[in-house]
Amino acid sequence: MKRIFFAAIITNLLFTSCDSDSSFKVTADRVGELTKETQVNELKTIFSNDSVVDQNSGLSEELNVNAIEIYEKGGKQLLSLMPTKDGNPKTIKTVQVFDERYTTEEGINLNSTYKDITEAYEISRIETLISSIVIFVDDINAYFTIDRDELPGELRFNMDAKVTGAEIPNDAKIKYFMIGW
Incomplete structure (x- = not known):
């Protein structure tokens, strides 16, 4: 009985250490x-x-x-x-x-979309640049860049337009993922 108990503890520790891989x-x-x-x-x-x-x-x-x-x-x-x-x-x-493979605790990585980000985090602010939109998530010190090509036609070509979160398509893909301390 003791052997089974200790085997269960060791197995649990092994699986826990694998799950906690932080690389x-x-x-x-x-x-x-x-x-x-x-x-x-x-x-x-x-x-x-x-x-x-x-x-x-x-x-x-x-x-x-x-x-x-x-x-x-x-x-x-x-x-x-x-x-x-x-x-x-x-x-x-x-x-x-x-x-x-670099992924946030909420599952956000380079393969994520704008919808994934908004469902996982509160957007702190959105900056409109000439060729892209930058989405800031202060909770994790991250910012995500979405290419302007992902936007609807009128916003894609109007460089003066200030883009809001409601105007970014849910399926817009992340181009860059950055962390700033």
Whole structure:
């Protein structure tokens, strides 16, 4: 009886640890293993099984072109990171998600639609840009970009039109998914 009890506990712990895998989970203060306190010099350790491409050297640093790109072994881009410009040690300021496995607790990822976002979160504000619409969700420090091509005809071509949430089609797809701390 004791063996069965201990076997059940061990099995439960194994399944719990698998379910709590946070390597692709997005929350208000995390993107996978990254947090806003993550230092740039820790990235090679955090992504030891992946490729870290740091463009922060020489001329690129002078020009403020300082993206750090994370690629999975095999070439698929996972993330693009923008470190803070000031401060020492440098930390991560913005994360752009390129891999659909990065998912919020509410199930939102790069394959989601505008409807998915509105059903999962309260929209904080919507900004209308020349070629896209940016939807801000302050609850998770995220913003989602939807291409203007996803909008109805009159809004697609009227660059002066201020787009409201009611005018964005439910099936509009996310083009970019970013977290900003």
